[in-house]
Amino acid sequence: MRVGIVGGYGKMGQWFCRNLSDCDIAIYGRDSTKTRQCAQKLGVRPMEDIKSLLDYAEMIIVSVPLSETASMLERIKDFVPAGKKICDIASLKSKAVQVLSTYPQHIAVSSVHPLFGPGSPGFNRKKVIIVPVESRKKESDFFCTFFKEQGASVMVSDAVSHDRMMALTLSLPHFLGYLFSSMILHHPSEAIHQFEGTSFKYLFTFSKAVLQEDPLFYFELMQNPQVIPVLDSLIDRAETLKALIATGDRSAFLQCVGELHRKLTEKDLSEAYALFNRLTH
Numbered sequence: 001m002r003v004g005i006v007g008g009y010g011k012m013g014q015w016f017c018r019n020l021s022d023c024d025i026a027i028y029g030r031d032s033t034k035t036r037q038c039a040q041k042l043g044v045r046p047m048e049d050i051k052s053l054l055d056y057a058e059m060i061i062v063s064v065p066l067s068e069t070a071s072m073l074e075r076i077k078d079f080v081p082a083g084k085k086i087c088d089i090a091s092l093k094s095k096a097v098q099v100l101s102t103y104p105q106h107i108a109v110s111s112v113h114p115l116f117g118p119g120s121p122g123f124n125r126k127k128v129i130i131v132p133v134e135s136r137k138k139e140s141d142f143f144c145t146f147f148k149e150q151g152a153s154v155m156v157s158d159a160v161s162h163d164r165m166m167a168l169t170l171s172l173p174h175f176l177g178y179l180f181s182s183m184i185l186h187h188p189s190e191a192i193h194q195f196e197g198t199s200f201k202y203l204f205t206f207s208k209a210v211l212q213e214d215p216l217f218y219f220e221l222m223q224n225p226q227v228i229p230v231l232d233s234l235i236d237r238a239e240t241l242k243a244l245i246a247t248g249d250r251s252a253f254l255q256c257v258g259e260l261h262r263k264l265t266e267k268d269l270s271e272a273y274a275l276f277n278r279l280t281h
């Protein structure tokens, strides 16, 4: 399969170059020097212009920043030759799917979200979400098969559910990471180290890991309209919990935690505790 990656010298573009098996890969990037250097380093084909990439590839992967994905898909729409297959890999889906739905019928379209970052060791059992374009679901079959054959664990979702879940599973943990850092980093680090216990160490490690990630990427991710309702709910729940503590209402507090406890099995809880201890010792 000839695969062409738009944004090919970016983090995910390079990851695909290294990890796609049984493919002849070409990359295009807006800086031709970087494109050539990266292609040489990774042993893939550099393309001087986007049109050459679209002509060469049977399957096109758009791997530009989240905020640029919809406009890139729009920009290349009229240049994608008939019979090609095209997907983006943006971390949010609503805008990309909307543009893909306007592509001519003679091009197979789908949106794809690898649920892992460029540090992943490979496709093996990593989750890839396929988001079909409404009314063109059949065209996603190719992408499902392609990523399954690469070794990924593939699941299908619609764009709205996908973006709602990303607000919970990606944006919320990162928001909490920033929040925790913003609370803690005002204190002298020496005092923190002297007094830190296991749970603190665990949360602080996560928060520091969040800080080393690209803040622009997470800012873009939090522009998902589904994020604000999640944060509103977070603040409401924090207020409720705070009120239980402030009023010293022991039975309400125990009832609240008991309800959370009942949503999990004993196995969930004991496995989490064992994992927590392994990670922190």
Ligand SMILES: NC(=O)c1ccc[n+]([C@@H]2O[C@H](COP(=O)([O-])OP(=O)(O)OC[C@H]3O[C@@H](n4cnc5c(N)ncnc54)[C@H](OP(=O)(O)O)[C@@H]3O)[C@@H](O)[C@H]2O)c1
Binding pocket: 006, 007, 008, 009, 010, 011, 012, 013, 029, 030, 031, 063, 064, 065, 066, 068, 069, 072, 089, 090, 091, 092, 113, 114, 115, 116, 117, 118
């Ligand atoms: N990073 C992750 O953990 C992750 C995980 C899953 C999915 N994704 C998705 O993967 C996509 C790429 O993310 P990334 O982390 O690889 O970002 P990245 O490292 O910033 O790479 C994006 C690439 O796109 C290029 N680019 C930017 N604007 C462009 C334009 N107008 N025309 C052509 N090329 C352009 C950039 O080139 P310059 O360097 O010259 O600006 C860069 O090479 C995003 O949609 C993101 O949501 C990311």
